[in-house]
Amino acid sequence: AQTVTQSQPEMSVQEAETVTLSCTYDTSENNYYLFWYKQPPSRQMILVIRQEAYKQQNATENRFSVNFQKAAKSFSLKISDSQLGDTAMYFCAFMKLNNNAGNMLTFGGGTRLMVKP
Amino acid sequence: DAGVTQSPTHLIKTRGQQVTLRCSPISGHKSVSWYQQVLGQGPQFIFQYYEKEERGRGNFPDRFSARQFPNYSSELNVNALLLGDSALYLCASSLATGVAGQPQHFGDGTRLSIL
Numbered sequence: 001a002q003t004v005t006q007s008q009p010e011m012s013v014q015e016a017e018t019v020t021l022s023c024t025y026d027t028s029e030n031n032y033y034l035f036w037y038k039q040p041p042s043r044q045m046i047l048v049i050r051q052e053a054y055k056q057q058n059a060t061e062n063r064f065s066v067n068f069q070k071a072a073k074s075f076s077l078k079i080s081d082s083q084l085g086d087t088a089m090y091f092c093a094f095m096k097l098n099n100n101a102g103n104m105l106t107f108g109g110g111t112r113l114m115v116k117p
Numbered sequence: 118d119a120g121v122t123q124s125p126t127h128l129i130k131t132r133g134q135q136v137t138l139r140c141s142p143i144s145g146h147k148s149v150s151w152y153q154q155v156l157g158q159g160p161q162f163i164f165q166y167y168e169k170e171e172r173g174r175g176n177f178p179d180r181f182s183a184r185q186f187p188n189y190s191s192e193l194n195v196n197a198l199l200l201g202d203s204a205l206y207l208c209a210s211s212l213a214t215g216v217a218g219q220p221q222h223f224g225d226g227t228r229l230s231i232l
Contacts, residue, residue: 037223047221091159091160103165104175
């Protein structure tokens with residue numbers, strides 16, 4: 001079974017600054033996907049960024065980028081130029097790559113991020 | 118295009134009752150998954166359906182059941198409700214299952230409160 005751990009329950013950052021959210025995971029799989037999802041108070045889980053484990057290059061999406069360290073089983077999210085709208089719960093999630101199984105997600109416990117004006 | 122839609126948005130039940138939650142996936146998506154999110158925690162996987170067949174089941178008791186219809190919509194049923202079933206129930210859809218890295222797209226959830 002896979003486990004995902006987010007060691008920072010809460011974080012805060014000043015608007016326009018940079019913040020990094022941590023995530024570690026445990027798996028015996030070699031091929032998998034990792035995701036960061038954002039859940040604002042509106043409740044909807046929104047996909048932020050996706051990383052394929054077989055790709056060494058770190059994924060980036062505009063102000064969001066990841067630092068993927070496969071050997072260390074670490075997958076951190078960096079948010080640059082933080083905006084007030086980035087205030088939300090952030091969840092790290094793991095997906096096995098198995099064509100015979102579903103593509104279900106294993107989530108971490110989440111990090112509550114507050115962006116201060 | 119409409120996103121994943123769930124109904125109802127909020128539901129209040131008492132212990133021992135039964136509840137049915139509904140989900141319509143994004144148009145063209147054939148896979149639907151259900152997650153339970155207890156307050157302050159990350160979502161926990163309950164079920165996944167693809168082409169009307171169960172493709173995955175999480176560690177939940179038999180009181181939880183689900184099904185998928187020919188139009189790919191889905192229902193989650195919970196019998197003999199317990200106080201611990203109070204949670205946000207999230208539905209997610211994706212194009213397919215077993216296809217590499219298909220991201221899941223979530224609905225706004227149904228908030229279930231058990232009195």
